[in-house]
């Protein structure tokens with residue numbers, strides 16, 4: 001007797017082609033695959049609802065062999081200004097992830113996780129402080145967006161931006177992340193335009209090279225935080241593995257091959273990386289690149305006692321960057337009071 005447990009297939013894990021192949025295997029035509037795809041990603045139907053829209057025999061087959069793995073909301077918390085809601089979503093194995101919904105005046109943005117925890121260990125990041133638990137599946141990444149879209153639909157709103165800036169390093173979970181993005185961008189489903197999707201990486205050089213080779217259409221942001229290997233590796237341990245010379249070469253190849261601007265993120269930490277000499281070093285490092293710098297005054301986390309840069313020093317940093325022709329923006333601080341800001345996502349602390 002075999003004791004192999006056959007798990008139902010999670011339809012959110014499947015590409016449109018894979019769904020079609022599954023249904024072909026069961027003897028159903030493309031037409032039915034199209035109906036299911038549209039129920040899942042246009043109507044955002046819950047699993048059994050989606051199955052009910054097709055003929056009964058196929059509905060029964062799907063009910064017994066498949067699920068559409070929505071993620072249950074374990075809890076949520078709103079920022080005091082009412083503009084940010086952070087969800088704790090449960091996974092099948094009992095773990096949990098955080099997903100953040102930001103309402104920027106009609107430009108709702110979902111901040112999505114790609115891993116439970118993170119292996120990269122950046123010292124100022126709550127996700128890094130919790131360590132790596134596991135990769136998310138494509139379906140678990142897709143389900144976060146579906147959740148947010150359903151919430152917005154109830155409010156009569158739509159989702160505009162997706163940022164892969166939640167828990168985890170997306171290029172450390174490359175295949176699942178790309179599979180999820182394919183589904184999110186699919187023109188017969190959610191049809192999210194690639195220019196509204198930003199992937200943020202700590203600087204995984206092989207991943208950036210793959211994005212370039214595969215001509216992935218999304219926007220790319222690279223977290224720098226230091227403009228020399230020595231400065232950077234104090235904050236971002238992967239800097240030792242992928243030195244700046246290699247990282248910037250990969251970024252240059254990305255912008256030149258794809259003809260696209262690249263974004264750099266810099267968490268401004270008082271007295272650590274926010275002085276004029278660091279701004280000059282950053283200006284020199286990025287000279288000649290079609291680049292934009294996003295400055296993020298440090299958000300507090302339990303495991304790191306640095307302070308955010310004062311507004312006047314932020315401005316001074318920007319002025320130096322401008323001397324090098326480098327445009328920069330200061331990222332609006334959102335949801336800091338409920339630990340929903342950049343780098344504050346973790347699931348080790350219970351949410352009230």
Ligand code: SAH
Pocket residue numbers: 122124125126164165166167168169170200201202222223265266267296297298299300301342343344
């Ligand atoms: N792993 C990816 C994406 C998730 S983190 C990456 O590191 O890029 C998203 C952004 O938040 C990154 O730029 C990261 O450096 C930044 N960040 C992490 N901790 C932060 C903190 N405490 N304050 C401000 N920004 C932080």
Ligand code: SF4
Pocket residue numbers: 118119120121122125126127128129166167168169201202223343
């Ligand atoms: Fe991971 Fe990004 Fe946090 Fe670094 S900043 S630990 S790469 S999630």
